[in-house]
Amino acid sequence: MKGPTNQLNIKDKSTPPISMLSVEEVLKSQILSNNYETENNDAFFVADLGEIYRQHLRWKTYLPRVEPFYAVKCNGDPMLLRLLAALGTGFDCASKNEIQTVLDMGVSPSNIIYANPCKQASFIRFASEHDVKMITFDNADELHKIKRLFPKAQLVIRILADDSKALIKLGAKFGASLNDTGFLLKTALELGLNVIGVSFHVGSGCYDENSYIDAIRRARFVFNQASEMGFDFHLLDVGGGFSFSHKSDEGITFEKIAAVLGPAIDKHFPPNIRVIAEPGRYYAAPAFTIATHVIAKRTVCRDGNEEYVPSMNVDQSNVLATKDDHPTFMYYINDGLYGSFNCILYDHQLVTPKVLTKGGSFLFGEILDEPEYNCFIWGPTCDSIDCVTKNGSLPELFLGDWLYFEDMGAYTIAAATKFNGFKQTPVIYTTTDPHVFDYLYDVT
Numbered sequence: 001m002k003g004p005t006n007q008l009n010i011k012d013k014s015t016p017p018i019s020m021l022s023v024e025e026v027l028k029s030q031i032l033s034n035n036y037e038t039e040n041n042d043a044f045f046v047a048d049l050g051e052i053y054r055q056h057l058r059w060k061t062y063l064p065r066v067e068p069f070y071a072v073k074c075n076g077d078p079m080l081l082r083l084l085a086a087l088g089t090g091f092d093c094a095s096k097n098e099i100q101t102v103l104d105m106g107v108s109p110s111n112i113i114y115a116n117p118c119k120q121a122s123f124i125r126f127a128s129e130h131d132v133k134m135i136t137f138d139n140a141d142e143l144h145k146i147k148r149l150f151p152k153a154q155l156v157i158r159i160l161a162d163d164s165k166a167l168i169k170l171g172a173k174f175g176a177s178l179n180d181t182g183f184l185l186k187t188a189l190e191l192g193l194n195v196i197g198v199s200f201h202v203g204s205g206c207y208d209e210n211s212y213i214d215a216i217r218r219a220r221f222v223f224n225q226a227s228e229m230g231f232d233f234h235l236l237d238v239g240g241g242f243s244f245s246h247k248s249d250e251g252i253t254f255e256k257i258a259a260v261l262g263p264a265i266d267k268h269f270p271p272n273i274r275v276i277a278e279p280g281r282y283y284a285a286p287a288f289t290i291a292t293h294v295i296a297k298r299t300v301c302r303d304g305n306e307e308y309v310p311s312m313n314v315d316q317s318n319v320l321a322t323k324d325d326h327p328t329f330m331y332y333i334n335d336g337l338y339g340s341f342n343c344i345l346y347d348h349q350l351v352t353p354k355v356l357t358k359g360g361s362f363l364f365g366e367i368l369d370e371p372e373y374n375c376f377i378w379g380p381t382c383d384s385i386d387c388v389t390k391n392g393s394l395p396e397l398f399l400g401d402w403l404y405f406e407d408m409g410a411y412t413i414a415a416a417t418k419f420n421g422f423k424q425t426p427v428i429y430t431t432t433d434p435h436v437f438d439y440l441y442d443v444t
């Protein structure tokens with residue numbers, strides 16, 4: 001693979017320790033070093049930087065023409081950003097702070113796209129002062145603002161894509177319809193602004209590869225429209241929405257998208273058109289695993305017909321229930337909806353708890369030959385919305401047992417709050433691929 005392309009200023013930055021253990025080994029060693037009744041028993045993430053590296057190789061293999069500009073909003077973890085910068089990706093930034101963070105790592109402003117179509121004026125000025133030229137827009141007011149604040153910007157018109165096949169639809173908020181693009185381009189022309197291309201976003205968590213094909217056709221339409229007006233478009237930005245999954249039986253995979261998107265780009269856009277993308281979830285999700293432990297437990301007796309009957313609540317935390325009791329166990333863990341599991345609320349995610357330890361034994365998700373019980377998993381705050389899973393099924397757990405959740409890197413840490421005084425869950429780094437060290441340390 002091509003060597004690092006960004007000149008990074010990382011030597012003077014403190015680097016957290018990075019082990020070369022597997023994720024399972026890190027989980028185990030971290031838990032063994034904890035006594036669950038001491039201070040040192042917080043939830044924690046394990047980030048496998050090797051997984052990010054592998055995702056990058058996968059991208060280069062299946063979509064070689066498309067330059068990834070990582071969407072920082074998805075997860076601004078410093079080591080994730082540093083590795084991607086060292087691997088030579090660009091960055092999609094949504095705000096002044098994100099631009100500053102990426103510039104501080106030594107990334108060239110030409111490797112940044114300010115991909116938020118509706119921007120605070122002072123942020124546009126900041127982009128101008130730091131030479132971050134590529135900026136998206138989707139409305140005429142923004143064009144007038146940019147004319148005043150950054151007339152030399154290289155503008156990218158964000159068009160509306162069909163996002164009906166995505167978990168998170170962005171079209172209600174952003175994207176010019178094809179009915180409006182002519183007017184917007186004409187306005188840009190009259191203002192003497194430099195529009196260089198088209199961007200779209202098929203929605204985050206897109207589960208139908210055909211959405212990309214449709215969006216490519218729309219982009220081609222706008223390229224033609226622009227050409228007729230005298231613009232010389234040379235940038236196509238195919239946005240985000242890329243699945244990270246390898247499992248074809250579960251629906252969409254990155255390979256499925258690449259298999260239709262790559263040829264569609266080649267069919268509609270000649271090789272002189274630069275093509276970039278803004279993947280977020282694709283890079284961040286699979287690299288992060290979170291471990292949480294059961295800090296408290298309640299047993300709620302169930303009546304056969306009702307889900308559960310709150311008036312029958314009895315504190316049975318030290319009573320071993322049998323299946324015949326139809327218990328619902330309520331487990332309280334030390335991260336929740338206001339913290340890393342905000343993805344349940346904002347990102348429409350369903351998370352899957354796996355048993356990490358039970359009674360001091362490490363299970364790593366192994367299915368046990370013992371009864372499972374209906375259970376709810378709650379976060380640690382005092383709010384009842386703070387529910388991580390409802391009506392799940394697990395073997396009975398006890399205080400101090402650990403659960404883990406995989407694929408927790410996207411839209412988790414990034415939007416975690418400190419509600420109720422809880423702090424953000426820290427990250428422990430490892431790499432299952434030693435090449436990561438070459439990229440992190442061999443840059444000047």
Ligand code: PLP
Pocket residue numbers: 071074092115116170201203204205206239240241242278279280281282410
């Ligand atoms: N680009 C823009 C403009 C976005 O708004 C988002 C997500 O909301 C992304 C890229 C990243 O999308 P994903 O994480 O689905 O790849």
